Amino acid sequence: MAGPRRRSVLISRLAGKPLGSSQGVILDELRACILDGEVPPGSPIPVDGVAAAFGVSRIPVREALMTLIGEGLVDHRPHLGYQVARMTAQEFGEIYLVREAWRPPRCGYVARAALARDGADVVVLGCAGMADLAAEVSRRVGVPVVDGVAAATLLVQSLVTLGLGTSKHGEFAPPIPKPYTGVLAPFGPA
Structure with missing residues (x-):
């Protein structure tokens, strides 16, 4: 029993x-x-x-x-x-390496440098596992910070809810490749 x-x-x-x-x-x-x-x-x-x-x-x-x-x-x-989720030791290490680059007090410096370099008015966090940093980064740099994963998820949910979709393929240009620099350089293509 x-x-x-x-x-x-x-x-x-x-x-x-x-x-x-x-x-x-x-x-x-x-x-x-x-x-x-x-x-x-x-x-x-x-x-x-x-x-x-x-x-x-x-x-x-x-x-x-x-x-x-x-x-x-x-x-x-x-x-x-x-x-x-179960992660390999390598995946776990990669997440924390990227997260460490964005931890206070560095997150403000990294975000301000990226904003100045790109001439952007908003920061979009495109790395999984960093959404909890959005409020801190926004507070430190004074611009809106968007969690890209959450935004994409909500957009798709809205489209499904509204019954919208598209049958067109290839209407958007692929993203422009960017070099991996700084702490992300080891993760770039070989």
Whole structure:
């Protein structure tokens, strides 16, 4: 006979969070749980349990999980559900090398240099796993900072919701290749 079912590490960590939280709060909390290492890779993420912990429906939880999938922090397997992504030691090291370049106080310097070089009025974070830095970078450089993964996810969700789409292919030019410089140079094409 099986014993009582153990409570998920993730659900234990989320206990006592504000009820009725927004999708952004749920996203931030889930990301923090994963990135601080308290929830081990491969751990299941029970959608119903997370929704109950925040006192919300499954919809904002699934939206948050879709963003985390885009960031490479969560995996989804049909009929099995969501789980914390398993990363190789090399992938883990690469994420933290890139994140370290953007940690305060360097993030302001790096962003200001990029804005000056590119003549841009906004910073778009295009690297998975860096969305939690958006507010800090924006505060330090005084321009809007957009989480590119979350923005793309919301755009696609909006298009699907509105029933819009396109059958045209090749209407957009491919991105202009940029050289990898500074701390990113080791990640450039060989």
